[in-house]
Amino acid sequence: MTPGIARRLAAMLYEALLLGAVAFFAAWLFFFASGGRDATSGWTRHALQLFIAAVLAAYFLWCWLRGGQTLAMKAWRIRLTGVTPKRAILRFVLAALLVPTGVSILWACFDRERQFLHDRLAGTRLVSA
Numbered sequence: 001m002t003p004g005i006a007r008r009l010a011a012m013l014y015e016a017l018l019l020g021a022v023a024f025f026a027a028w029l030f031f032f033a034s035g036g037r038d039a040t041s042g043w044t045r046h047a048l049q050l051f052i053a054a055v056l057a058a059y060f061l062w063c064w065l066r067g068g069q070t071l072a073m074k075a076w077r078i079r080l081t082g083v084t085p086k087r088a089i090l091r092f093v094l095a096a097l098l099v100p101t102g103v104s105i106l107w108a109c110f111d112r113e114r115q116f117l118h119d120r121l122a123g124t125r126l127v128s129a
Contacts, residue, residue, distance in 0.1 A: 003126060061085075094122055
């Protein structure tokens with residue numbers, strides 16, 4: 001059974017809070033690994049952004065491939081199915097592009113099975129756990 005849109009949006013909000021903490025920890029690691037250099041300009045800023053993106057990707061891929069659930073998905077009893085390494089990477093990239101713009105969320109309102117656009121395109125599916 002497909003979880004409701006409200007439950008998935010609540011899980012996304014909870015996930016955003018968790019990602020803030022993960023990104024903060026990644027930036028802290030970067031700061032100390034770079035010898036305390038200022039990371040607000042130049043190449044260090046781009047390196048920091050790439051590092052944080054890589055850490056977030058690793059978090060999602062590890063969770064999705066290990067059991068189909070992130071911590072927020074576990075809390076809201078939502079599971080990702082049909083996931084393979086290739087699909088997980090594709091889903092991460094598509095979600096990173098489509099969720100902040102609202103396109104993927106708007107799609108779910110009109111989709112016959114209420115699936116997000118990034119799940120449709122990646123060949124994955126969210127189900128109640």
